[in-house]
Amino acid sequence: MSTVFPGQIKIPATYYRGGTSKGVFFKLTDLPEVAQKPGEARDKILLRVLGSPDPYGKQIDGMGNASSSTSKAVIISKPSVPDHDVDYLFGQVSIDKPFVDWSGNCGNLTSAVGAFAINNGLIDKAKIPDNGFCTIRIWQANIQKTIVAHIPITNGEVQETGDFELDGVTFPAAEIQLEFLDPADDGEEGGAMFPTGNVVDDLEVPGIGILKSTMINAGIPTIFVNAADIGYVGTELQDDINSDPKALEKFETIRAYGAVKMGLIADISEAATRQHTPKVAFVAPPQSYQASSGKQVEKESIDLLVRALSMGKLHHAMMGTAAVAIGTAAAIPGTLVNLAAGGDEREAVRFGHPSGTLRVGAQAVLENNQWVVKKAMMSRSARILMEGWVRVPADTF
Known part of the structure; x- marks a missing residue:
């Protein structure tokens, strides 16, 4: 008898360039039900999507581009914290090892979070102006912090093209201003802003x-x-x-x-x-x-x-x-x-x-x-590279 192999499943996704990084973005509710909560199934799916673990270090059979800047996954969902518009969870996918690191944020891909949320119906339409900026309060779930993104809007849609130049990115795009509120650690892990109590x-x-x-x-x-x-x-x-x-x-x-x-x-x-x-x-x-x-x-x-x-x-x-x-x-x-x-x-x-x-x-x-930092600010840009579905073998998880 011939061997029967599993088919592939389709998962809605968007491939974004955010700042000087690239990543695969998912809406939480678009993931298979078993992967809508943290755990082995979610990690296995993200590893397979990016093409990891790859002993050759190239991620040829996935969306990753064989660098830490491009082996990334993002999960966006409705806000879990009051006075926020969206939750943002980031996974750094190892290239050659079978694990996903959930211990921190990606500031570059943060620039694409607000745009993704608008494009995927997670933001109340009444909040989106016809022209100007849509201010989105993001709850960064990895580090439990608030980030405010100012997304340019033209004719009611996210404006991605522009003349803002960012070193490390070849082409200009629309400027996105980011504010990282209270960016220092509040003691949940590793102590305060200076965990040893010293600046040096x-x-x-x-x-x-x-x-x-x-x-x-x-x-x-x-x-x-x-x-x-x-x-x-x-x-x-x-x-x-x-x-x-x-x-x-x-x-x-x-x-x-x-x-x-x-x-x-x-x-x-x-x-x-x-x-x-x-x-x-x-x-x-x-x-x-x-x-x-x-x-x-x-x-x-x-x-x-x-x-x-x-x-x-x-x-x-x-x-x-x-x-x-x-x-x-x-x-x-x-x-x-x-x-x-x-x-x-x-x-x-x-x-x-x-x-x-x-x-x-x-x-x-x-x-x-004690030194306290109220917020940090910088400008980035983001652009959709591809949208549709990613496919993974049905026996991935």
Whole structure:
């Protein structure tokens, strides 16, 4: 007898470019019923959609593009929290391992959440103007935070094309303004904004030594170190780091020991199953360099240099959540980010990253001898690349 193989099931989905990332977006109620709640079935579906785990590291049999910036899934649903318009849940899908990391947010894909919600009937039509901006309050379910997105509307529909340019994205698009309200951690995981209570710590890393570090929970848990302390200058591009296995191992070691000190994990062995957070970034004072596009970034046009790693690789531009961490740390005197930018009090910085520059702002105030960040702000853009259905084999879950 011939073998009978299962067919495929169709799941409504939208493929978005949001900021400098790409991801597959789902409406919660469009997922198979068993995947409408957290668990193994949901993770298996998302892994199969993206083409993971792939021992070849290419995600050829899925929607992923073999980088942390493009191996992402988003689930959008009606709001679970009063005074919000929509819930946003983000999954960072591992490329070569069978797991989905739900521990943090994706700031880049945040820019597409409001547009997806409007296009999929999750926003009251009375709230959508004929022309102007639709203000959408997003509940970021991974980190339990509020994000406000201002979505441009033309003739009652989301405006996606425009002249806003974002380094790391080839073509211009419509500008979407994002406000990350109270972006610092409120103590649910890993403590407060500065989990150790210090704006700068001595982080002891076996095989590397003691590194000055700023460990911050804002936007996403992030460990900042000085580029010079680890043998870099801050102008490095992707290949300078990603082609060097020893460098990647060094950064992963820093990340693991920093995660323990931040209280995010109890033992360094747990870092292997928590790849999305924390992030590791290195900073340096401004200097001129040539971005990956060939564009010349002049020293005078930026306040500092920042390079960040995501899922074990140097990011081609900058993660949106890490940009929030950068803006927040820059606003607080004495952090390594603030010192690299000159040490002055500031409400915004423009930093150089591998693809160019990005401006991010933050409002920080001192309350009861503790720094509090009210919100961080930045602009992004988003565009639908494809919409319809994704297909997965029926025996996936």
